Amino acid sequence: MGSSSYEPKSKAAKWFEERLPILGLIHGTLGAGYNAPRNLNYWWNFGSLAGFMLVVQIVTGIILVMHYTPHVDMAFRSVEHIMRDVNYGWLLRYSHANGASMFFVVVYIHILRGMYFGSYKSPCEVLWFLGLVIYLLMMATGFMGYVLPWGQMSFWGATVITNLFGAFDFYDGMGESILHLLWGGFSVDNPTLQRFFSLHFLLPFVLVGVVILHIWALHLPGSNNPLGIDAKGPGDKIPFHPYYTAKDAFGLSFFIVIFAAFIFYMPNIMGHPDNYIEANPMVTPAHIVPEWYYLPFYTILKALPDKLLGVIAMFASILIFFVLPWLDGSKIRSAKFRPATAFFFWLFLVNALFLGYLGTKSPDEILINIGGGLDALTLGRISTVFYFSYFFVIVPLVSRMETTKPVPTSIAQSVLDARKEG
Amino acid sequence: MTTNDRIEHEEEVTRRNFLYVATGVVGAVGVASAAWPLVDQMNPSADVLALSSVEVDLSAIPKGQTVKILWRGKPVFIRHRTADEITRAVSENTADLKDPENDELRAERPEWLIMIGVCTHLGCVPLDQRGDFGGWFCPCHGSHYDISGRIRKGPAPRNLEVPKYAFLNDTTVKIG
Amino acid sequence: MMKLFKNIGLTAMIVIGGISFANASGDSAYVLKKNDWPHAGPFGSFDKGALQRGLQVYKEVCSACHSLNLVAFRELTALGYTADEVKAFAGEYEFVAGLDDEGEEKFRKGLPQDYFPAPFVSEEEARDANSGALPPDFSLLGKSREHLSLFTPWNSVYGEDYIVGILTTYHEEAPHGVELAEGMNFNETFTGNQIAMMPPLSDDLLEYADGTKATTLQMAQDVATFMYWAAEPKMEERKRMGLKVILFMTLLTIMLYFVNKSVWRKVKNGNDLV
Numbered sequence: 001m002g003s004s005s006y007e008p009k010s011k012a013a014k015w016f017e018e019r020l021p022i023l024g025l026i027h028g029t030l031g032a033g034y035n036a037p038r039n040l041n042y043w044w045n046f047g048s049l050a051g052f053m054l055v056v057q058i059v060t061g062i063i064l065v066m067h068y069t070p071h072v073d074m075a076f077r078s079v080e081h082i083m084r085d086v087n088y089g090w091l092l093r094y095s096h097a098n099g100a101s102m103f104f105v106v107v108y109i110h111i112l113r114g115m116y117f118g119s120y121k122s123p124c125e126v127l128w129f130l131g132l133v134i135y136l137l138m139m140a141t142g143f144m145g146y147v148l149p150w151g152q153m154s155f156w157g158a159t160v161i162t163n164l165f166g167a168f169d170f171y172d173g174m175g176e177s178i179l180h181l182l183w184g185g186f187s188v189d190n191p192t193l194q195r196f197f198s199l200h201f202l203l204p205f206v207l208v209g210v211v212i213l214h215i216w217a218l219h220l221p222g223s224n225n226p227l228g229i230d231a232k233g234p235g236d237k238i239p240f241h242p243y244y245t246a247k248d249a250f251g252l253s254f255f256i257v258i259f260a261a262f263i264f265y266m267p268n269i270m271g272h273p274d275n276y277i278e279a280n281p282m283v284t285p286a287h288i289v290p291e292w293y294y295l296p297f298y299t300i301l302k303a304l305p306d307k308l309l310g311v312i313a314m315f316a317s318i319l320i321f322f323v324l325p326w327l328d329g330s331k332i333r334s335a336k337f338r339p340a341t342a343f344f345f346w347l348f349l350v351n352a353l354f355l356g357y358l359g360t361k362s363p364d365e366i367l368i369n370i371g372g373g374l375d376a377l378t379l380g381r382i383s384t385v386f387y388f389s390y391f392f393v394i395v396p397l398v399s400r401m402e403t404t405k406p407v408p409t410s411i412a413q414s415v416l417d418a419r420k421e422g
Numbered sequence: 423m424t425t426n427d428r429i430e431h432e433e434e435v436t437r438r439n440f441l442y443v444a445t446g447v448v449g450a451v452g453v454a455s456a457a458w459p460l461v462d463q464m465n466p467s468a469d470v471l472a473l474s475s476v477e478v479d480l481s482a483i484p485k486g487q488t489v490k491i492l493w494r495g496k497p498v499f500i501r502h503r504t505a506d507e508i509t510r511a512v513s514e515n516t517a518d519l520k521d522p523e524n525d526e527l528r529a530e531r532p533e534w535l536i537m538i539g540v541c542t543h544l545g546c547v548p549l550d551q552r553g554d555f556g557g558w559f560c561p562c563h564g565s566h567y568d569i570s571g572r573i574r575k576g577p578a579p580r581n582l583e584v585p586k587y588a589f590l591n592d593t594t595v596k597i598g
Numbered sequence: 599m600m601k602l603f604k605n606i607g608l609t610a611m612i613v614i615g616g617i618s619f620a621n622a623s624g625d626s627a628y629v630l631k632k633n634d635w636p637h638a639g640p641f642g643s644f645d646k647g648a649l650q651r652g653l654q655v656y657k658e659v660c661s662a663c664h665s666l667n668l669v670a671f672r673e674l675t676a677l678g679y680t681a682d683e684v685k686a687f688a689g690e691y692e693f694v695a696g697l698d699d700e701g702e703e704k705f706r707k708g709l710p711q712d713y714f715p716a717p718f719v720s721e722e723e724a725r726d727a728n729s730g731a732l733p734p735d736f737s738l739l740g741k742s743r744e745h746l747s748l749f750t751p752w753n754s755v756y757g758e759d760y761i762v763g764i765l766t767t768y769h770e771e772a773p774h775g776v777e778l779a780e781g782m783n784f785n786e787t788f789t790g791n792q793i794a795m796m797p798p799l800s801d802d803l804l805e806y807a808d809g810t811k812a813t814t815l816q817m818a819q820d821v822a823t824f825m826y827w828a829a830e831p832k833m834e835e836r837k838r839m840g841l842k843v844i845l846f847m848t849l850l851t852i853m854l855y856f857v858n859k860s861v862w863r864k865v866k867n868g869n870d871l872v
Contacts, residue, residue, distance in 0.1 A: 038865060063463055080668050080737070083832070085467040088459035090832040091839070235871050246861040249449075250854040257847045264840025265640055269746045273757075276742035276829070277734075286789070415868040438860050445853040452850055472672045472711035 006033055029219060035237035036244055037225035039411050043117075044223070045251035046110040052252055053103035054211065058204050060096040061145075068148065070197035072190045075150035076278040094267040100142050101270040102259050104293040107135060115324075116345055118333030119224040125325045127217040132321050134210050139294070139318075141203040144196040146291055147188075151275030156288045158188045158196070164301070167311040187281065227408060228334025235412030287362055295359030296352050296387075302363060302377070303384040313384070320391050327391055330399035332407055340402040341395075348390045355383045475598030477590065480534065488550045490539060493597050497539035497547055498585060499558075500595075503569065508532045510556070511570040521581045525570040528584055536587050536597065537571045543578035558582070628786040630755060630763045633819060637826070638756075640841065643834050644827055646678035651806055652824025653677060655817050658804050660736065663728060663795075665716035668737035669828050672710040676831060677824075684710050691715055729781045731794030740822070740829030757829065758822040763787030765818035768797040 006024035008014040017023050027033040067086050069078040082089035111131065114120055120128035147158045162182050169175030184191030222231060231237050262269070270292065274285045290298050300317050304310035335342040361367065363377035408414035466474070476493050478500060483489050488501040503511070511525040512532075529535045539547050539558075546562035553559030553566035555574045560567075565576030572581040587597045636645045653674070656666065671688035675681060691708035693715065698704045708715075716735075718724035725732050744757040767786035772778045782792040799814045806812050827833070864870055 059460065063460060066464070067467075077668070081467070081469065084668065084673070085469040087462045087465050087467060089463060089467070090836060091459055092463060094836075235868075238865055242861050243865065246854070246858040250851065250858040253847060253851040253854045257844055257851060260840060260843045260847060264836055264843065266746070266748070267836070268741060268744065269748050273742045273744045273746075276738040412868070412871055416871055419867045419872075441853070441856055441860060445850070445857050448850050448853060452846060455846075468672070469670070469711070472670065477709075 029215060030240060030245070032239040032241045034219060034240040035231075036223045036240050037231040037236060037411055038238045038243075039225050039227060039415065040223065040244065040247075041226050042247075042251065043109070043113040043226075045248060045255075046106050046113060048248040049106045049252060049255050050103065050110055051211065052255075053099060053106055054204070054207060056099050057096065057103060058208075060092050060099060061201070061204065063092050064096055065201065070148065070194050072150060072193055072279070075148060075193060079149045091263070094263045098259070098262045098267060098270060100145065101292070102262070103138065104142070106255075107138065108293070111135065111321075112349065114224075116335045116342070117224055117226055118228050118328070118330075118335065120325045121328065121330075121333050122325065123221045124217075124224065127214065127221070128325060129322060130210055130214040130217055132318075134207060134214060136318065137203055137207050137210065141200060141207070142291065142293065144200040144203075147193065147196045148200060149275060150193065150279045152277045152279055152283075152285050153272045153275040153288070155188060155279035155281065156285055157290055158192065160288055161290070162188060162192075164311050164314075167308040169308070189281075224333065225411065226334060226336060227411060227414060228332060228336065229407060229409075229411065231411055233410055233412055235415075236410055289360055292356065295357075296355035298359040299355045299380045300384050300387065302359075303380040313388075317387060320388075324391070324395070327395045328399045329396060330402075330404070332404050337405040337407050338399070338402055339405065340398050344390065344394050344398060348387075351383055351386050351390070355380070355387065358383065475596055477594055477596045479593060480595060481593040485533075490550075491597075493538075493585070498597060499535070499537055499539045499550070499571075499582075501535040503529075503533050503535055507556075507569045511535075511568065514568055514570070514572075517574075520573050521579070523570075523572060523581055528570050528572075528581070530587075531589065534595070535569075535571060536595065537582040537584045539582070541565055541578055542573065542580040542582065543576070548582070628767070630759055630787060632756075632759055633762055633822075635756075635758055635823070635826075637823065637833065640837060642837065644676075645823060647808060647810075648820045648823040649677040649827055650679075651808065651810060651817075651820040652822070652827075654804065654807060655799075655821040656736065656824055659798055659817075660821065661714070661717060663717055663724070663733040664736045665718075665733075666714040666736045666828060667716060668713070668735075669831075670711060670713045671708065673831060676827070681710070688712060729794060733795070736825055736828060738829045740826035742829075758819075758826045760787060761822040761825055762815070762818045764793070765797075765799055765821070766815055 006017070006021075006027040008017045008023060013023060024033070064082065067078065067082045067089065069075060079093065082093050084090075086092075114128065114131070143157070143161060147154045162179060165182060166175035166179045168178060180186065182192070183189065184195060222237075225231065272289060272291075289295075297314050297317055301310045301314040304313050330338060330341070332338055335345055358367075358376050358380045361376035363375065363380070365376045366373040367376055367379060368374040408417065474494060476491065478489075478491060480500070480502070483500060483502045485502050486504050486507075488499050490497050490499060492498070508525075511529075515524045525532070528537070541548050541560040541562065543560065543563055543565050546560050548558035548560040548565070548567060550558060553575075555566050555568040557569045557571065557574075558567040559565070560576070560578065563577050565578035566574050567578075567582055568574050570581075571584075573579070585597055587595050589595050635642065636648075637643060656664075671684055671691075674684045674687060679687070688708035688710050691712070691714075692705045693708055693712060695704045695706040718727060721732060739761065740757040742757070743755075743760045745753075745755040747753045764785060764787045769784040769786070772784040776784065776791070778784060779792055782794060783796060784791055785793040799817050801813050802811075803814075803817065804812055810816060830836075
């Protein structure tokens with residue numbers, strides 16, 4: 001971050017820069033002062049899109065707080081007050097609710113891009129960690145935000161998820177003590193709602209802080225690229241501005257069209273209809289489903305027969321990403337030159353989507369009619385085994401054993417080679 | 423570079439600059455349009471606006487009585503004035519007034535005096551039928567108002583404010 | 599790489615789509631009928647006649663048991679009524695206005711800013727009057743009975759269709775082999791097929807103010823339209839604004855596409871390297 005090469009053009013800018021070199025900081029991070037590899041493809045747009053979504057969520061969120069009441073007796077009604085009475089309230093709430101989904105879509109693609117092109121590998125491990133911390137914070141923030149409208153799914157989702165922590169029952173009464181601490185009572189109730197509200201407000205600003213660290217950690221080694229080789233020569237890089245500002249602006253504009261399609265034409269498709277019923281501690285919905293972005297982990301939770309093991313497996317399935325840089329022993333970053341790695345990556349993705357799909361099903365539902373019929377639970381177990389074996393078996397072995405394709409000597413060279421080929 | 427080349431090059435630069443400026447303008451319009459909902463949401467919402475006017479049934483207020491109602495979060499005094507009070511109010515049009523205003527302008531129908539019950543000094547609610555002028559008296563800093571709600575003595579700078587109102591019929595008035 | 603991506607993406611979609619399709623077709627013996635709604639689709643707007651008739655059905659039939667807590671009379675102008683008509687409509691209701699000098703409840707006429715009054719003061723009273731079942735509030739039913747599917751839209755169940763389904767698929771007698779619980783009625787659409795609500799509609803149950811013939815289906819569709827409006831009163835505003843936003847953003851996207859292309863021309867294909 002930062003760049004000493006920045007020279008203010010106007011006198012006023014120069015005066016200001018001497019006192020606070022913030023213009024140089026911006027110039028060096030998002031301007032012409034930062035040089036990025038010239039060959040970044042559109043998968044590299046998702047970082048800036050994630051940043052945009054964070055801003056959208058914070059802005060709409062702060063506005064919703066102006067009209068929302070965090071109390072069990074009034075929360076549901078105040079959300080409907082926003083939807084019905086507040087000027088453009090429906091727009092702000094639908095933007096915030098769908099914005100959460102969009103934020104996750106964008107971040108998932110961003111993570112998968114990192115996996116495919118080996119962006120987690122040396123010297124970018126800390127950058128990768130910070131990204132995972134952002135993701136974990138997003139999960140926590142999203143979960144607590146979903147509780148705030150105080151609908152049936154809010155209440156029962158909160159009940160199920162907080163109860164997970166009761167699994168840590170290592171000595172008598174410990175699990176229960178943890179739960180009482182989380183709830184501020186003996187069940188999910190007003191104290192729970194109010195603390196979730198407080199944290200849901202706080203965490204996005206923590207996120208902003210980690211995002212700044214994430215960008216800092218990105219700019220020290222510099223961006224990875226589709227070839228996965230270091231950008232060294234002057235011909236390998238181009239200034240971030242105007243090239244990637246233009247490309248990001250185009251990508252953002254296109255993305256907003258899709259975002260708008262959800263807000264204006266299918267605003268409730270990502271949500272659960274039961275959340276339009278006010279929370280009722282006496283009636284449980286037929287089946288409780290978390291928001292789509294948690295579904296794969298929810299299936300892993302359900303796949304294990306023991307509650308504690310299920311919870312541990314669920315946390316492990318996310319935390320395992322932290323050791324990915326060491327599980328992968330290949331010297332080459334990009335899967336472009338690692339055909340077997342690429343193949344298993346796509347298999348991993350399909351499996352993850354399938355895990356997500358299974359998350360919406362009841363465990364005893366028969367999904368495939370072979371033999372006695374395969375139910376969702378059995379399929380979930382098979383998928384879970386594959387999920388973990390991808391990390392513990394496939395990646396370590398394949399990365400060390402596979403035959404790789406020849407890697408270009410430099411980015412500039414690969415561009416020139418492609419030019420020659422026409 | 424031949425002359426032709428240069429002209430072509432300049433044309434291209436012009437075209438490019440036009441595209442950049444046009445895109446910038448469209449983008450700015452987009453940002454401004456997106457900002458409007460973020461600002462407008464702070465304006466009074468539909469349920470608040472629905473309470474911005476209130477209809478009052480006057481038939482239940484006897485002569486010589488003041489009724490206090492709540493309108494837009496503030497008290498409104500509705501006084502059914504007696505003939506004596508009206509005469510007094512009109513006769514004092516020529517008195518030494520701090521904020522000169524004729525009683526005819528303050529009461530559309532002389533028997534009904536309708537005004538916001540908030541002292542123009544610092545916002546306290548004046549007391550009914552007290553003070554040196556047979557009108558209202560604000561206990562906070564001692565402002566005296568007459569039977570037309572005009573400031574006669576004390577620190578208040580202006581007369582009690584008259585809200586917008588309209589008589590829907592002889593017994594119903596709509597305030598706001 | 600793109601080809602591989604396409605292949606795998608396609609496979610995944612076929613697998614997931616195929617599974618859910620197979621699922622849906624085997625779910626229930628009864629198929630929910632889909633209706634044509636003028637307010638569906640990106641350009642849809644509410645049929646004002648249907649909304650007004652639906653309000654009449656709600657007022658004369660449903661409101662005996664079902665509340666509409668979140669809707670205020672003032673909002674009825676969206677149904678095509680004038681402010682004065684809404685005032686008159688609100689005036690037909692009575693509200694408690696505190697206590698009089700003897701401690702008895704005082705009443706006043708309803709005002710546009712009032713909300714539809716609930717038929718029962720408490721859940722207990724509501725259950726007591728309905729043999730233990732609680733008639734749900736109508737305000738959000740149009741959305742809370744909806745099941746939308748992004749990837750398999752043909753499996754989506756729309757709230758309005760569900761409401762019409764409930765109102766029109768009663769059986770006078772339960773099918774052979776089905777044991778109805780005490781006080782229950784057989785309904786194709788309701789989960790579990792046993793519903794406490796008696797069939798609320800029958801042909802010519804009421805006389806429409808606009809002269810439309812009040813068949814059961816007509817009343818069901820009208821009240822479903824009204825209920826969807828009650829659940830999503832800003833739908834028309836939303837769709838109108840959406841059209842403008844999407845057209846505008848498409849224009850901006852096209853312009854930015856050319857800006858991006860023009861910016862990159864200098865370095866495209868290594869133009870700067872040779």
